[in-house]
Amino acid sequence: MTPFLAEFLGTSMMMIIGNGVVANIVLPKTKGNNGGLISIVLGWTIAVFVGVYISNSSSGAHLNPAVTIAFATAGKFDWGLVPMYLLAQLTGSMMGAFLVWMVYKDHFNESENAADQLACFSTGPSIRRLPQNFIVETVATFVFVIGIFHIQSSGVELGSFSALPVALLVAGIGFGIGGPTGWAINPARDLGPRIMHFVLPIKGKGPSDWAYAAIPVFGPIVGGILAAIIYVQFLQ
Numbered sequence: 001m002t003p004f005l006a007e008f009l010g011t012s013m014m015m016i017i018g019n020g021v022v023a024n025i026v027l028p029k030t031k032g033n034n035g036g037l038i039s040i041v042l043g044w045t046i047a048v049f050v051g052v053y054i055s056n057s058s059s060g061a062h063l064n065p066a067v068t069i070a071f072a073t074a075g076k077f078d079w080g081l082v083p084m085y086l087l088a089q090l091t092g093s094m095m096g097a098f099l100v101w102m103v104y105k106d107h108f109n110e111s112e113n114a115a116d117q118l119a120c121f122s123t124g125p126s127i128r129r130l131p132q133n134f135i136v137e138t139v140a141t142f143v144f145v146i147g148i149f150h151i152q153s154s155g156v157e158l159g160s161f162s163a164l165p166v167a168l169l170v171a172g173i174g175f176g177i178g179g180p181t182g183w184a185i186n187p188a189r190d191l192g193p194r195i196m197h198f199v200l201p202i203k204g205k206g207p208s209d210w211a212y213a214a215i216p217v218f219g220p221i222v223g224g225i226l227a228a229i230i231y232v233q234f235l236q
Contacts, residue, residue, distance in 0.1 A: 003059040003081070007088035008095070010055030011063045011188060015096025018047035019193060023100055023120040027107040041178070045171040052163035061163070064186040065089055070145045070224035074232050086188070093192030097121055101200050114206030121193035122209070123182035123216050130215060133181050137219025138226070140177050141185045144169060145227035146235075153236065184216035191217055 001009070021043025024032035032039065052061040060077075062068045068085045071077035100120065101108060111117050118124065125133045147169040174183050184190040191213065198208040 001055075001058040004084055004088045006055035006058035007062060007085055008092040010051040010059070010061060011089045011092030012096040012099070013054055014047045014051030014063055015093050015189065015193065016047075016099050017050060018044045018189075019097060019100045019120055020103065021047070023104045023107065026113075026116040026119055027104055028110045028112075030104070030107055041171050041174040044174060045167045048170045049163045049167035052166050056163060059085070059088075061166075063089060063092075063188075064220075065188050066141050066186060066220035066224035067145060067148060069221055070228040073225050073228035074149070089188040090192050093188040094196050097193035097196040098200070101196065101202070108205075109203040112204060114204060117202055117205050118197055118209060121197040122190045122213075123184040124209060124212060125181045125215075126179060128212070130212070133212070133215045134219045136177065136180045137184060137216055138223040140173050140181075140183050141220035141223030142227045143177070144173055144185045145224045146231060149227065149231045149236070181216070185220050185223075187217040187220050189216075 021032075021035075021040055024030050025035040025039055027033070048063075051063050055061040055063065060071075062071070062085055065086045068077065068082055068089070072079045072082050104120070108117055108120070115124075125136075148166060151165045151169070170185075173185065177183065194208050194210075194213055197205065
């Protein structure tokens with residue numbers, strides 16, 4: 001695969017599984033209705049594992065603009081490739097969200113809760129206070145990217161399970177500090193599906209909450225850049 005296709009496919013697969021789990025839990029008349037937080041965290045853990053496993057050998061498995069920008073900031077990735085990676089990640093997340101809608105289309109139309117419909121696409125805060133929400137996403141992504149830098153630098157090869165440490169890192173963040181905002185820690189993961197929520201013909205859907213959309217985009221980017229700077233200056 002080309003790096004573009006790897007990032008597109010890996011991000012798509014991640015979104016199909018991750019947002020699919022959310023849809024299975026929150027939408028009415030599904031087999032997984034009311035599954036709860038553990039189901040969501042486990043689902044996203046598997047989603048990240050699959051996405052990274054698929055794309056790692058071809059693109060390095062960024063799957064996340066915050067990771068791509070952080071690696072470029074740290075001098076570990078060519079800035080000239082950043083726009084291509086970001087485009088692949090955004091379009092991949094949009095494709096994944098579209099396929100989740102296709103699978104759960106009847107259940108979306110059965111839902112009378114616009115907030116639940118939006119939750120199947122993008123994140124939202126438990127307590128809406130934008131400065132604090134921004135801090136949460138920044139800190140969560142900082143932890144994520146610092147973890148990735150150390151996982152990469154360890155040089156440990158686990159064969160088919162090489163994607164597992166990153167997936168477990170996502171799970172740990174979700175269980176530990178994911179409660180306030182839903183731990184987007186990935187601008188494409190939130191923005192691409194939010195765009196799809198805006199354009200798709202979902203019966204009874206509400207607004208796409210664009211007033212909040214900047215938080216899961218810029219919070220992770222800032223967190224990733226801070227992690228890159230601190231890692232290069234003090235930790236590597």
